[in-house]
Amino acid sequence: MTDPLDPVLSRIDADLPQALDRLSDLLRIPSISTDPAHTPDVEAAADWLVKDLTAMGFSARKDPTTGHPMVVATGGAEDGPHLLFYGHYDVQPVDPLHLWDRDPFDAQVQDTPRGKVIRARGASDDKGQLMTFLEACRAWLAEHGSLPVKLTFFLEGEEESGSPSLVPYMKQNAEQLKADVALICDTGMYDAETPAITTMLRGLLGEEITIHAADRDLHSGMFGGAAMNPARVLARISSDLHDDQGRVTVPGFYDDVPDLPADIRAQWAELGFDAEAFLGQVGLRLPAGEQDRSALEMIWARPTCEINGMISGYTGAGFKTVLPAQASAKISFRLVGQQDPHKLRESFRDFVRARVPADCRVEFAEHGASPASVMSTDHPAFEAARQALSAEWPKPAAFVGSGGSIPIAGYFKSILEMDSMLIGFAKEDDAIHSPNEKYDLDSFHRGIRSWARIIDAISKA
Known part of the structure; x- marks a missing residue:
């Protein structure tokens, strides 16, 4: 037939x-x-x-x-x-x-x-x-x-x-x-x-943080050393987001993150993904995520925390010696499995608040949350x-x-x-x-x- x-x-x-x-x-x-x-x-x-x-x-x-x-x-x-x-x-x-x-x-x-x-x-x-x-x-x-x-x-x-x-x-x-x-x-x-x-x-969570310090930009010669620099605070918070192995350090971040099923892992292995060639397209060579995971897992099946933009102080032509009054960063999280974006948002904010000195304050702005x-x-x-x-x-x-x-x-x-x-x-x-x-x-x-x-x-x- x-x-x-x-x-x-x-x-x-x-x-x-x-x-x-x-x-x-x-x-x-x-x-x-x-x-x-x-x-x-x-x-x-x-x-x-x-x-x-x-x-x-x-x-x-x-x-x-x-x-x-x-x-x-x-x-x-x-x-x-x-x-x-x-x-x-x-x-x-x-x-x-x-x-x-x-x-x-x-x-x-x-x-x-x-x-x-x-x-x-x-x-x-x-x-x-x-x-x-x-x-x-x-x-x-x-x-x-x-x-x-x-x-x-x-x-x-x-x-x-x-x-x-x-x-x-x-x-x-x-x-x-x-x-x-x-x-x-x-x-x-x-x-x-x-x-x-x-x-x-992957889901997506967007957060913007702004660290406020003095009530105006300060002369770095007259106030440097004595006054807290919010750019320094932001840099510390940003560097604390990952450990030396590429893992995100926000408490509870890996809750509800499943391991890749064996049959899917086998299928992906057969695809012959070349991480060096993939990164080579953009002038890079070494995967920067969790070092115990393949690059394909990093992209498709693992959660991430990335700094999408930072701004503080004078960024125009030439040079201006100031301590900025504030410093801001836009940070996105790609989510997998059953990660709860709202729970993660609160955990991230607690993580940031714990690193803000007494003479500074932090302001948050949310930019979407989807699982x-x-x-x-x-x-x-x-x-x-x-x-x-x-x-x-x-x-x-x-x-x-x-x-x-x-x-x-x-x-x-x-x-x-x-x-x-x-x-x-x-x-x-x-x-x-x-x-x-x-x-x-x-x-x-x-x-x-x-x-x-x-x-x-x-x-x-």
Whole structure:
């Protein structure tokens, strides 16, 4: 008996030119969400998607919010696994325009030394990624008239402008959006030949501290030695944050930090990550984190404390001999496992207060707090998707972590109570958010085929 996947893959190959035409049509809409002048364009992109999903047979609508609209569509099998697919149709501004080689919204396929690419703003982030999934569904429907899974599409128009309407909308529509598992396409490959499913996302905690001393800047000759220098206090606090082995010294910092599971550690070892080459790209050589951990663990699976900026005293041209009245630092923490950002904030502030001399005072300002997201790969959909990806690409897919923070995955967990699979086909050189953004034609083509395989695999899992 013929495998139902085979004609779908053949259809995808045959219809690639038409798929590129559809992607180009969407890319030509300048849906820049952060610029009020482009509000009609964001609406136009939402309308384009509603029309396309409706033409495929889905029940699609454009839901208004206090900002830009959400596009929601439903369809597929009533008795199959229920998947929620998330992507965003808004794009970043194109400035500086003079650094683009062509009109950012005149989408074209171009030849490059590394193969053909689709060049346009949003080609990789996130319209090209979004359309890989839509095209996979289109091929399934064209060949079989139906899908083997139940689907809900959830497409956002504010991701590039902070998603102000996202959480309120999800809370108001939680019952309609809940599914067995979420699929998020706004991510990338491990390398050009190795697909990845991101299952660990670090959380983020931001703190700003300001040490105050004298009521004004002081002459360093007249007051130096007698008056406390807040820059010196800040330097001591900053240096105390880590020990000689790279571990963070804030009390309780490693509470609720899990060890890496053995099977995930084995997968990561097979990736052949070269720490020296990775750091060499930026003129460095030696990993600076916990010395008993691999560099890949440091980036994906371990918590961090980093000083993002410091300022104090005179920083202009020339020289000015002063004792500054204050000194400030911005400090961020990347969180993993079950670390509680609010508990950590208080522990960090106690750590700082204990090091502030009697003649000084400290002021704190918070800059966000979100926990890590860790997906349960025990769900059968995860291994099914990994095997499906491995069948399409030259190298086996791996469950990987991400050093960054992707809030939508956390919201799916906390609001909709479901895990997410982050699967995308972006490459490191796609120049997202930058001039001359591109998406490899190979990523687009194999991405469509990959989603078709994943739909098939999950329906059988």
